[in-house]
Amino acid sequence: MSRVYNFSAGPSMLPEEVLKTAAAEMLDYHGCGQSVMEMSHRSKVFDEIIKSAEASLRELMRIPDNYKVLFLQGGASTQFAAIPLNFMNGSGKADYVVTGQWAKKAAAEAKKYGEVNIVASSADKTFSYIPKLDKAAFTPDADYFYICMNNTIYGTVYHELPDTGKVPLIADISSCFLSEPLDVSKFGMLYGGAQKNVAPAGLTICIIREDLLGHARDITPTMLDYKTHADADSLYNTPPCYTIYICKLVLDWLKENGGLEAMRERNVKKAKLLYDYLDNSKLFRGTVVPEDRSLMNVPFVTDSDELNAKFVKEAAEAGLVNLKGHRTVGGMRASIYNAMPYEGVQALVDFMAKFEKENA
Numbered sequence: 183m184s185r186v187y188n189f190s191a192g193p194s195m196l197p198e199e200v201l202k203t204a205a206a207e208m209l210d211y212h213g214c215g216q217s218v219m220e221m222s223h224r225s226k227v228f229d230e231i232i233k234s235a236e237a238s239l240r241e242l243m244r245i246p247d248n249y250k251v252l253f254l255q256g257g258a259s260t261q262f263a264a265i266p267l268n269f270m271n272g273s274g275k276a277d278y279v280v281t282g283q284w285a286k287k288a289a290a291e292a293k294k295y296g297e298v299n300i301v302a303s304s305a306d307k308t309f310s311y312i313p314k315l316d317k318a319a320f321t322p323d324a325d326y327f328y329i330c331m332n333n334t335i336y337g338t339v340y341h342e343l344p345d346t347g348k349v350p351l352i353a354d355i356s357s358c359f360l361s362e363p364l365d366v367s368k369f370g371m372l373y374g375g376a377q378k379n380v381a382p383a384g385l386t387i388c389i390i391r392e393d394l395l396g397h398a399r400d401i402t403p404t405m406l407d408y409k410t411h412a413d414a415d416s417l418y419n420t421p422p423c424y425t426i427y428i429c430k431l432v433l434d435w436l437k438e439n440g441g442l443e444a445m446r447e448r449n450v451k452k453a454k455l456l457y458d459y460l461d462n463s464k465l466f467r468g469t470v471v472p473e474d475r476s477l478m479n480v481p482f483v484t485d486s487d488e489l490n491a492k493f494v495k496e497a498a499e500a501g502l503v504n505l506k507g508h509r510t511v512g513g514m515r516a517s518i519y520n521a522m523p524y525e526g527v528q529a530l531v532d533f534m535a536k537f538e539k540e541n542a
């Protein structure tokens with residue numbers, strides 16, 4: 183068996199140890215004679231799995247007690263509607279910063295339900311930077327302030343959070359979930375699809391300050407009302423059981439490997455290797471301004487579409503797969519989430535150097 187280095191933006195690599203544990207436990211989970219795939223979500227065994235996942239997430243992210251943790255379905259994209267339905271309940275206004283496709287989609291969805299103020303956008307330069315925010319442009323009585331923290335497609339990240347005062351800050355952290363420590367208390371809500379850095383596809387994790395719950399609009403579908411799931415400990419209906427189980431294994435792996443401080447150290451080291459190479463290359467260059475570069479998603483290009491395509495093809499043949507950039511951007515993108523080992527990034531950089539020499 184030979185495994186490739188998978189640079190996909192998501193679904194993406196999982197730690198090999200996790201996959202091995204899941205394989206070993208596939209037919210008989212801890213002596214209960216069933217796979218986790220087969221068991222009732224109301225069983226004692228599964229209850230222990232979901233409780234353990236929540237406890238580990240709380241421990242790793244130091245989630246304060248006045249926040250609920252929800253394990254949901256529907257992907258990050260479903261939250262684009264659920265957020266206004268649950269929280270656009272005072273002035274009916276919300277502030278959005280548009281730093282890429284995902285923030286743009288979230289803002290467009292919110293517009294269906296209320297007044298959306300686009301505080302700033304980086305669309306003018308293909309979202310290659312995080313716009314400086316002018317507090318005078320904030321809506322003082324907004325029901326919430328929305329950002330996409332790490333922009334998966336464009337490779338930017340907020341290194342500094344907007345100061346929104348009393349207005350709850352809501353952040354999509356799909357592609358930087360658990361990649362480094364984050365002060366949860368600064369947010370009204372954090373959420374993300376798990377398939378980037380936490381688990382296989384099918385699970386969306388929402389972390390919500392309790393006082394924000396219980397004010398959803400009357401028309402909110404029961405399944406989109408966060409309170410439904412908060413009151414039922416994420417067991418209102420059948421949750422994505424097997425994905426939650428893999429999530430639990432990933433969280434165990436994170437704890438065994440030093441938690442989020444250690445992840446940050448690992449991720450900084452990996453990203454630096456790649457950015458340093460890009461900054462010194464004569465063929466390749468990164469597309470993001472240095473101060474807003476993401477640790478997780480690294481887009482880069484050559485000046486030739488032909489060479490870009492050749493690179494992606496030859497890299498795949500060398501076991502470095504899914505390096506093609508997003509269809510809206512072109513070029514290349516290396517997603518180097520927690521599960522990507524340093525050796526994988528080293529192999530990529532070595533391959534880039536070889537390619538650069540051959541195509542000089």
Ligand SMILES: *Cc1c(COP(=O)(O)O)cnc(C)c1O
Nearest residue numbers: 257258259284334354356357375
């Ligand atoms: C992938 C991604 C999404 C979309 O996630 P789905 O789970 O496919 O709906 C939203 N936001 C960000 C930042 C993403 O990376």
